[in-house]
Amino acid sequence: xxxxxxxxxxxxxxxxxxxxxxxATWALFPDDKEIDLIERIxxxxxxxxxxxxxxxxxxxxxxxxxxxxxxxLIIICLITFSCTGIYFLRNNPEEKEMIESEPVEKKLRRxxxxxxxx
Amino acid sequence: MDLKEVIKxxxxxxxxxxxxxxxxxxxxxxxxxxxxxxxWDHLTLGKELTKTGSxxxxxxxxxxxxxxxxxxxxxxxxxxxxxxxxxxDHTDLPVEKFGVVIPTIISFILALNAFVLVRYLTESLFAxxxxxxxxxxxxxxxxxxxPWFFVPSSVGLAFAPMFLYLFLRALYSKKIFNEFDVIxxxxxxVAGLFHPPSVTALIPVFCLYLILNHKILREKKEKFILAAxxxxxxxIAMLFVFNISLSLLSNPISFLSxxxxxxxxxxxxxxxxxxxxxxxxxxxxxxxxxxxxAISSENRKEWILPVAVISLLPLxxxxxxxxxxxxxxxxxxxFYVAEILLLxxxxxLYYLYRExxxxxxxxxINMKVKVVLDVFVIVLVFYILSLQIDSTFKNADxxxxxxxxxxxxxxxxxxxxxxxxxxxxxxPEVSQAFTPIAERKIxxxxxxxxxxxxxxxxxxNTFFTVGCSKKKQIIEKYDVSYVFGPEISCNFLHLIHxxxxxxxxxxxxx
Numbered sequence: 001x002x003x004x005x006x007x008x009x010x011x012x013x014x015x016x017x018x019x020x021x022x023x024a025t026w027a028l029f030p031d032d033k034e035i036d037l038i039e040r041i042x043x044x045x046x047x048x049x050x051x052x053x054x055x056x057x058x059x060x061x062x063x064x065x066x067x068x069x070x071x072x073l074i075i076i077c078l079i080t081f082s083c084t085g086i087y088f089l090r091n092n093p094e095e096k097e098m099i100e101s102e103p104v105e106k107k108l109r110r111x112x113x114x115x116x117x118x
Numbered sequence: 119m120d121l122k123e124v125i126k127x128x129x130x131x132x133x134x135x136x137x138x139x140x141x142x143x144x145x146x147x148x149x150x151x152x153x154x155x156x157x158w159d160h161l162t163l164g165k166e167l168t169k170t171g172s173x174x175x176x177x178x179x180x181x182x183x184x185x186x187x188x189x190x191x192x193x194x195x196x197x198x199x200x201x202x203x204x205x206x207d208h209t210d211l212p213v214e215k216f217g218v219v220i221p222t223i224i225s226f227i228l229a230l231n232a233f234v235l236v237r238y239l240t241e242s243l244f245a246x247x248x249x250x251x252x253x254x255x256x257x258x259x260x261x262x263x264x265p266w267f268f269v270p271s272s273v274g275l276a277f278a279p280m281f282l283y284l285f286l287r288a289l290y291s292k293k294i295f296n297e298f299d300v301i302x303x304x305x306x307x308v309a310g311l312f313h314p315p316s317v318t319a320l321i322p323v324f325c326l327y328l329i330l331n332h333k334i335l336r337e338k339k340e341k342f343i344l345a346a347x348x349x350x351x352x353x354i355a356m357l358f359v360f361n362i363s364l365s366l367l368s369n370p371i372s373f374l375s376x377x378x379x380x381x382x383x384x385x386x387x388x389x390x391x392x393x394x395x396x397x398x399x400x401x402x403x404x405x406x407x408x409x410x411x412a413i414s415s416e417n418r419k420e421w422i423l424p425v426a427v428i429s430l431l432p433l434x435x436x437x438x439x440x441x442x443x444x445x446x447x448x449x450x451x452x453f454y455v456a457e458i459l460l461l462x463x464x465x466x467l468y469y470l471y472r473e474x475x476x477x478x479x480x481x482x483i484n485m486k487v488k489v490v491l492d493v494f495v496i497v498l499v500f501y502i503l504s505l506q507i508d509s510t511f512k513n514a515d516x517x518x519x520x521x522x523x524x525x526x527x528x529x530x531x532x533x534x535x536x537x538x539x540x541x542x543x544x545x546p547e548v549s550q551a552f553t554p555i556a557e558r559k560i561x562x563x564x565x566x567x568x569x570x571x572x573x574x575x576x577x578x579n580t581f582f583t584v585g586c587s588k589k590k591q592i593i594e595k596y597d598v599s600y601v602f603g604p605e606i607s608c609n610f611l612h613l614i615h616x617x618x619x620x621x622x623x624x625x626x627x628x
Contacts, residue, residue: 005210012209013223016201028297037127042234045227046280047301050308053201057173057311060200061359066171067200069207 020076021048023083030090051079130243134233134250138226141254141510142265143218145517151526152217153517154260155550157268159568160195161213162554164202173200177361182549183570184541184559192360197311198270213554214526217268225265228276229254232461235279238286239412239420242468248503249464253279255506256460257396259513262453266517271450274316275457277309281320282426285327286419289334294341307352311359318378319446319454322429323422330425331418380447391452397459398509400502405459408466423465426458471499521551528602528617532556535615536600543581543593545603548620552602561596586610590627599625 021044029035035043055075059065152158166181167173177193178186193199202216211219232253237246256275258264263271284305288298310317328335335342357364366373394402409427412420433451437443443451474495478488525548532542533556541559544552549563562574574596581592586608592598593610601611601623611623 009209009211009219012205012207012211015208016204017223028300034297037123038130038230039234039238041127041131042227042230042280043301045230046277046305049201050301050304052204053197053308053311054304056204057197057200060171060173064172067167067173067203068171072204072207 015073015076016052017048018044019048020051020079020083021045023080023087024048024051027083027086027090030087052076055079130233130247131230133247134229135226137251137254137507138222138229138265141507142225143222145266145511145514146218146221149517149519149523150218151214151519151521151523151551152268153519154263154267154269155520155564155566156263157217158520158550158554159566160198160202160269161216162568163193163199164206165213165554165557167199167203168206180568180570182553182560182563182568183574187569188571194314194360195270195312196359197308198273198313201273201312202268214551220268221266221272224268224272224276225254228265228279231276231279231283232464235283236461236465238283239417239422240465240468242472244471245465245468248467248471248499249461251503252401252460252464252467252506253457255510256453256457257510257512259516260518261449262456264453270313271316271453274309274313275453277305278316278320278454278457279461281306281309282323282422285324286422289331289338290419294338295344299341303348310352310356315380315446315450319430319450321445322433323426326429327422327425330421378445380443380445381441391449393456393459396452397456397463401460401463401506404463404466404470406466407469408462408464411469412462412465423458423462427455427462430455430458467499467502471495521548524618525551525620526555528615528620528622529555531615531617532558532600532602532622540599541597542600542602543578543596543598544601545582546575546578548602549578558600561592561598593625593627601625 022040024047025035025040025043029040052072052075056065056067056072059075060067065071152161162181163176166176166179170176173196176199177196180187205211205216205220206213229250233246233250235246236249237243240246254265256262256264258266258272263269264275265272281302284298284302288296288302291298306317356362357367362377366376397405409424413424415421430451433443433445434448434455437448437451445451446454475492478491478495481488483491529548529552532552536556536558538557539559541561542552542556543561544563546562546564549560550566552558552560552563562570562578565575577592577595581589582603589606589608590610593601601621603621604619605621606623610625610627612626613621614624615622
């Protein structure tokens with residue numbers, strides 16, 4: 001096999017079996033409190049296969065969306081981007097914005113309180 | 119996420135990947151093609167799906183011969199065929215490579231899921247690693263289609279530890295409804311579309327665990343009411359997916375006996391598999407130790423492995439006595455119990471290691487001797503693990519080859535040099551792999567789960583043994599355009615290509 005074929009195969013595996021699920025794990029668990037990295041990777045593989053297969057299956061059986069490379073790629077991208085969007089929403093951007101816009105003295109005070117708590 | 123955790127995870131993934139490689143990929147080093155005829159059937163269905171783009175089409179038409187199925191057959195594994203089609207589309211790998219590359223990935227997933235489950239149960243990285251190594255050493259053969267094969271049951275097996283892990287996480291989460299419920303439900307549904315027996319086999323495990331921990335049922339009753347409602351909706355959806363008639367529901371007993379009671383030829387021909395013979399007494403002893411220690415643990419999560427063994431073993435025993443088994447076919451039940459026993463054996467080895475270390479630590483001996491003994495225990499554990507990995511290949515020499523590797527080249531020649539709609543008569547030895555590689559229809563193939571009529575099989579067998587006039591009749595009967603087989607001399611067959619012992623003829627009846 002040529003190098004390009006190997007690269008294409010690796011990208012294909014990651015697209016179907018990892019990337020959408022990895023994005024979904026961040027949407028479901030926005031921080032590392034509940035699961036660690038290895039659990040996230042294991043869940044990403046399971047979720048990726050589950051979401052991609054389930055959504056394409058339902059769309060094909062109910063609406064008749066054809067199973068081909070372009071359609072499945074669009075669905076994979078949609079799953080990945082929507083999960084990434086959910087991750088950012090769950091991370092509460094308003095609060096982050098507020099923290100970023102607050103004066104320097106307040107930021108410093110917040111940091112000292114956090115240090116003291118630790 | 120800190121750098122230390124990334125490095126630790128990377129190291130673990132490399133170890134698990136290496137174990138998967140050495141137990142699965144190495145089997146294919148001598149023969150670089152899928153072993154089992156079922157693998158070729160699944161690959162053919164996946165390949166057909168990439169062409170037709172419709173799940174309904176592969177449920178109705180036999181992709182080998184291009185006509186609707188004559189006998190009643192329900193494609194219960196269409197999710198797996200969709201998964202195969204997606205991988206074929208996105209990786210662009212040739213089908214014959216699938217049976218080599220994907221089993222290694224499935225094996226890696228099995229090891230990873232086993233690691234995650236056992237580490238969660240014991241909170242020990244070492245216990246997770248020993249169980250992960252043991253889990254991938256399950257012995258595949260032509261009856262137990264394990265990680266060496268690209269079939270739905272091996273994918274179902276790889277995700278079994280993940281389901282146990284998700285079940286426990288969903289159950290013991292502080293929130294009544296949590297993220298693990300979502301993951302568990304979605305993966306469980308898809309596993310049902312991949313391989314239904316993998317899902318039904320786990321139902322008694324979950325039920326028995328909940329009965330033994332009934333306090334949780336009371337504490338989280340809202341969760342179980344919702345689970346029952348979701349289960350009911352999924353059950354109705356399943357009737358449509360598998361084309362089951364609603365009228366059958368009026369008689370639940372006949373419904374259950376038709377779809378959830380399995381018989382098998384093993385009982386008739388008196389083949390009863392034995393766990394000690396299959397796994398070895400060493401593994402059985404470690405598994406008993408693992409099960410005993412887990413069941414005597416105060417940590418109720420650890421009970422899941424003994425509960426899995428206790429709930430599935432009676433089903434296997436039921437088959438020994440009645441020839442019938444409830445919920446899942448006998449071989450699958452046997453295989454699942456074997457997998458759980460291997461996980462428990464990993465746990466047993468970990469307990470031995472821990473106790474040996476504690477004993478050395480607390481005993482009143484010289485520090486230097488202690489260090490030597492510690493090293494000895496570690497070496498011993500690794501020796502046991504390496505012996506276990508070696509035992510995986512017990513049945514490797516007994517696997518048959520569907521086609522010879524030399525026959526791949528003429529199949530690709532057919533794909534590139536003949537018209538797409540052409541029908542071939544092929545010699546039986548090559549017909550199983552003909553359609554997925556050459557992408558042409560054939561008259562018949564040997565009997566596997568994708569069946570063709572006996573008449574077609576007889577006609578093809580006759581074709582290669584009779585004279586030219588009878589050959590001509592068979593060619594006309596099936597509208598054959600090409601013949602792929604041994605050397606034939608008939609005036610209506612014109613040789614267009616030959617490679618090794620394979621000859622390709624174009625039919626010209628005029």
